[in-house]
Amino acid sequence: xxxxxxxxxxxxxxxxxxxxxxxxxxxxxxxxxxxxxxxxxxxxxxxxxxxxxxxxxxxxxxxxxxxxxxxxxxxxxxxxxxxxxxxxxxxxxxxxxxxxxxxxxxxxxxxxxxxxxxxxxxxxxxxxxxxxxxxxxxxxxxxxxxxxxxxxxxxxxxxxxxxxxxxxxxxxxxxxxxxxxxxxxxxxxxxxxxxxxxx
Amino acid sequence: xxxxxxxxxxxxxxxxxxxxxxxxxxxxxxxxxxxxxxxxxxxxxxxxxxxxxxxxxxxxxxxxxxxxxxxxxxxxxxxxxxxxxxxxxxxxxxxxxxxxxxxxxxxxxxxxxxxxxxxxxxxxxxxxxxxxxxxxxxxxxxxxxxxxxxxxxxxxxxxxxxxxxxxxxxxxxxxxxxxxxxxxxxxxxxxxxxxxxxxxxxxxxxxxxxxxxxxxxxxxxxxxxxxxxxxxxxxxxxxxxxxxxxxxxxxxxxxxxxxxxxxxxxxxxxxxxxxxxxxxxxxxxxxxxxxxxxxxxxxxxxxxxxxxxxxxxxxxxxxxxxxxxxxxxxxxxxxxxxxxxxxxxxxxxxxxxxx
Numbered sequence: 224x225x226x227x228x229x230x231x232x233x234x235x236x237x238x239x240x241x242x243x244x245x246x247x248x249x250x251x252x253x254x255x256x257x258x259x260x261x262x263x264x265x266x267x268x269x270x271x272x273x274x275x276x277x278x279x280x281x282x283x284x285x286x287x288x289x290x291x292x293x294x295x296x297x298x299x300x301x302x303x304x305x306x307x308x309x310x311x312x313x314x315x316x317x318x319x320x321x322x323x324x325x326x327x328x329x330x331x332x333x334x335x336x337x338x339x340x341x342x343x344x345x346x347x348x349x350x351x352x353x354x355x356x357x358x359x360x361x362x363x364x365x366x367x368x369x370x371x372x373x374x375x376x377x378x379x380x381x382x383x384x385x386x387x388x389x390x391x392x393x394x395x396x397x398x399x400x401x402x403x404x405x406x407x408x409x410x411x412x413x414x415x416x417x418x419x420x421x422x
Numbered sequence: 423x424x425x426x427x428x429x430x431x432x433x434x435x436x437x438x439x440x441x442x443x444x445x446x447x448x449x450x451x452x453x454x455x456x457x458x459x460x461x462x463x464x465x466x467x468x469x470x471x472x473x474x475x476x477x478x479x480x481x482x483x484x485x486x487x488x489x490x491x492x493x494x495x496x497x498x499x500x501x502x503x504x505x506x507x508x509x510x511x512x513x514x515x516x517x518x519x520x521x522x523x524x525x526x527x528x529x530x531x532x533x534x535x536x537x538x539x540x541x542x543x544x545x546x547x548x549x550x551x552x553x554x555x556x557x558x559x560x561x562x563x564x565x566x567x568x569x570x571x572x573x574x575x576x577x578x579x580x581x582x583x584x585x586x587x588x589x590x591x592x593x594x595x596x597x598x599x600x601x602x603x604x605x606x607x608x609x610x611x612x613x614x615x616x617x618x619x620x621x622x623x624x625x626x627x628x629x630x631x632x633x634x635x636x637x638x639x640x641x642x643x644x645x646x647x648x649x650x651x652x653x654x655x656x657x658x659x660x661x662x663x664x665x666x667x668x669x670x671x672x673x674x675x676x677x678x679x680x681x682x683x684x685x686x687x688x689x690x691x692x693x694x695x696x697x698x699x700x701x702x703x704x705x706x707x708x709x710x711x712x713x714x715x716x717x718x719x720x721x722x723x724x725x726x727x728x729x730x731x732x733x734x735x736x737x738x739x740x741x742x743x744x745x746x747x748x749x750x751x752x753x754x755x756x757x758x759x760x761x762x763x764x765x766x767x768x769x770x771x772x773x774x775x776x777x
Contacts, residue, residue, distance in 0.1 A: 225439070251514075251567060255514075255564075258560070274544070274546045275546055275549065278546050278553045279549065279553075281554075282549065282552055282553040282556060285553075285556070285557055286552075286553060286556025286559075286589065287556065287586055290559055290563065290582050290585070290586055291582075293560075293567075294563075294579065297567050297578075298579070353606070355545065355546055355606055400744055400747045403744075404744065404747075
């Protein structure tokens, strides 16, 4: 009973937050609505006893990705009028895309899941079953190749992103921090010992 | 606590869910009050310690030896007006201090104070701690943006970049703790360090991670020498330049609660939490010194808190690009290398992993 109340109230807030992401005029508010949506989805996952996924969602998306997002959104001078210029031109594409997504979801929910009841309550496990341990035992045995492959792809993406931003601009005056840090007192200061002046 | 509530007339007649919630609230309230008092006296300790380091006396007017100074400060801040700048975003401006303080307090839910007392003994405690400490930055960023002030905005930008950088080093350091303890539960992590004197704690096999974790913790809490988000010599007071009165006090409270939190976590992860360093020494017999308990946890936390104050009085502020270099180019490689070393040690069963 309490589970149902929690689920439906969380779901309602999640939908509200998702609508807020696309309707708010201020991009900072959009980003904050997205943060709220992530939090609520984490709550939904907690209801399914997937505490690892729930906490990692908050850790990765709210704690790191959205911070960077906010950073960029606040830094950019976003001209809303210019962004809205092409709205009518691109609207058909958007409508088609959203129809395709709705069709895909309908396929999953109505046709493929016809035999299973909609309100499927997962079997409750005892509190000492660790979601993390179970995920790990599958991830590092059965799916280890897929896991390693994903890791390598991410590494390549990181290297590519860094290479794209690393460019040498001529005439740029940059400090060599390593050399600055390595400086010792002897290189900079000369202590001179001299007798006091006597008049 | 439960026995106390059961003594209340009519308590047992209430529905079971209400009773459970009541017990939890009855545990939360004492923790929060104790924490707030700790914060109050940490500000006093800070002024005293830094005072003595700088050959001054520090606050000594309000109450005996200045002991009532924190309450005088709180009273002053409560009576001040909260000024909301024009053209600021009022909603985010008001909510930002709350976003800073909620994670700082909520993390205490999983901190085990003794072997038996922890509010929520959850399996993924370490992940919960990491997730909530990383959420605290929103208060700073939103405060900087909503204030509609260039100085506050610069502070927020600096803070965002800094926290993302040091979050990674912190996470990697905790991966080492996780590997050593074999559990994400904070109580289990402490129990994995038991069974000997202070040499069996994780600080020795994880020494580089211990150092990286504590320094990253200082950077995460925006404390000197990493306090570029405030940087009063460059950007006035950084993200909270527009805040006054209670709104400012809440930021202040969050910063000091985070300091206590980082100290407590370092004590739990690397110095054996509530474990006594003299356990098993025959000289002490069974005095309280040989016994594990809250006393030792508090003492270890206080030790790290003193380090926070000591560093603030000792080191000059880092330059911003040097902070970034330290985080990305020094700490992250150090932690990654030590995780590999640790993997080798576990595999070859060296040191604490000898079975």
